Amino acid sequence: MATSHPYDVVIVGAGPAGMCAALYTGRSMLRTAVLERGIPGGELLNTEKLDDWIGEKSILGWELAKKFEEHSREFGAEYVTATVERITKLRDGTFETVTDSGDRYVSPAVIVTAGGTPVKLGIPGEIEFAGKGVSYCAICDGAFFKQQTIAVVGGGDAAVEEAEFLTRYADKVYVVHRRDSFRASRILQERLFANPKIEVIWNAVAEEVTGDERGLMTGLRIRDRVSDEVRSLDASGCFVFIGFHPNTGVIDGHFDHDEMGYVRTDTTMQTSIPGLFAAGDLRSQLTRQVTTAVGDATTAAIAVEKYLKTRDEGSHEIVAQGSGGYTA
Ligand SMILES: Cc1cc2nc3c(=O)[nH]c(=O)nc-3n(C[C@H](O)[C@H](O)[C@H](O)COP(=O)(O)OP(=O)(O)OC[C@H]3O[C@@H](n4cnc5c(N)ncnc54)[C@H](O)[C@@H]3O)c2cc1C
Numbered sequence: 001m002a003t004s005h006p007y008d009v010v011i012v013g014a015g016p017a018g019m020c021a022a023l024y025t026g027r028s029m030l031r032t033a034v035l036e037r038g039i040p041g042g043e044l045l046n047t048e049k050l051d052d053w054i055g056e057k058s059i060l061g062w063e064l065a066k067k068f069e070e071h072s073r074e075f076g077a078e079y080v081t082a083t084v085e086r087i088t089k090l091r092d093g094t095f096e097t098v099t100d101s102g103d104r105y106v107s108p109a110v111i112v113t114a115g116g117t118p119v120k121l122g123i124p125g126e127i128e129f130a131g132k133g134v135s136y137c138a139i140c141d142g143a144f145f146k147q148q149t150i151a152v153v154g155g156g157d158a159a160v161e162e163a164e165f166l167t168r169y170a171d172k173v174y175v176v177h178r179r180d181s182f183r184a185s186r187i188l189q190e191r192l193f194a195n196p197k198i199e200v201i202w203n204a205v206a207e208e209v210t211g212d213e214r215g216l217m218t219g220l221r222i223r224d225r226v227s228d229e230v231r232s233l234d235a236s237g238c239f240v241f242i243g244f245h246p247n248t249g250v251i252d253g254h255f256d257h258d259e260m261g262y263v264r265t266d267t268t269m270q271t272s273i274p275g276l277f278a279a280g281d282l283r284s285q286l287t288r289q290v291t292t293a294v295g296d297a298t299t300a301a302i303a304v305e306k307y308l309k310t311r312d313e314g315s316h317e318i319v320a321q322g323s324g325g326y327t328a
Contacts, residue, residue, distance in 0.1 A: 007033045007107040009304050010097045011077075012084045012250055015042020017113035017280030017293040017300075019068040024301030025111075026075030030308070033105055034072075035097065037083040041065030042115050043281070044290070048131035051143065053290060064290075084250045087112070089273060093311075108275060108311060109304045112263070113297065114250055115281040116288070119243035121153060125209030125217075126240075133217020134209055134238050138162035139289065141239075142169045150237035151176055151220045153206050159241035160184035160192050166239065167197040174233055175200045176222055201233075209238055246282040258284040269300035270307070277304060 009025050011018045014036035025032045039045065047061030056064075073079070082099035087110055089095055097105040118136035120126060126134055135141040142165065150170045152163040155177035161184070163175045175192070180202045182189050192198055201222065207230065208221040219232045246262045248255075256264040256272035262284035269277045279296035281288045 013113040014040035017297040020294040020297035022077035023072040114247035129217040154241035268303035
């Protein structure tokens with residue numbers, strides 16, 4: 001049976017941002033529920049290894065996720081496996097967070113840390129070689145491809161900019177694009193065309209990621225859309241930049257967002273809806289890393305504590321005026 005649960009703060013998503021926010025709100029003695037649709041960890045569970053988490057020269061994604069979860073639970077955060085379907089602000093200023101089972105979590109503040117999803121190619125081998133050659137993040141994984149040959153798939157700003165960035169590491173970068181011109185800005189294109197390590201393959205679509213018996217990627221099969229000719233690129237990496245969708249569907253309302261759909265916040269991580277905070281990959285910002293996600297989350301959690309305090313003080317003032325009570 002669907003039930004209603006009161007909390008001080010509800011956190012949607014248990015990726016790095018959600019778990020870090022839970023640590024801070026729990027530590028501030030706020031009754032905290034973390035609603036996660038899968039296993040806590042977020043994109044860390046799709047990351048083989050990180051070498052840019054400060055303090056650890058190298059750590060496995062799942063291992064860091066486990067440490068985050070255990071640490072945040074120490075301070076009392078309650079984890080619930082549930083998919084959030086919507087968040088609505090009620091007339092009394094509280095939020096109602098509704099899950100797929102119909103359960104309702106009522107709280108004066110919510111932190112949305114639902115992350116985002118890179119758009120996949122949907123071709124054979126893509127999932128099989130994810131983290132073993134296939135990547136969606138150049139800053140994260142570029143350094144693993146020193147002196148190697150890799151392919152980048154895409155033609156927008158992200159693909160063109162990241163292809164250029166990847167030449168810091170790789171000896172050769174193929175850029176495979178389905179059209180005969182890029183959508184990327186002119187300045188980015190000029191830099192790319194001037195780079196001798198980059199070869200653009202126009203009018204081509206990626207068809208299959210291939211690998212060896214060790215489970216590592218060794219090639220990318222592509223098809224020419226004009227001649228229909230198929231060939232295989234010898235490449236140990238394939239970086240896919242064909243889009244990224246912020247998971248903002250749970251916010252039921254008119255929150256402010258940028259032209260790509262990322263949530264805009266102020267410097268305290270509060271959205272355009274008072275009491276609704278956002279942190280991590282779904283937020284409009286320059287870059288999306290574990291360090292930025294936990295930085296956002298720390299700010300959001302501390303801002304929530306202050307928001308609740310101000311809200312409570314406001315309520316007491318009303319009581320003092322003899323308004324007939326309050327329901328905070
Ligand atoms: C392949 C790959 C490799 C990467 N490598 C690195 C790296 O080496 N170093 C680095 O710093 N960064 C790396 N990143 C980026 C990093 O993983 C992200 O920046 C970080 O995970 C963002 O954290 P987050 O909590 O904002 O979002 P996520 O990690 O995306 O977590 C969001 C969570 O919300 C949950 N969720 C979403 N919607 C709902 C819902 N409706 N109900 C309930 N739960 C929901 C999801 O299941 C997920 O667990 C990598 C990313 C990818 C994809």
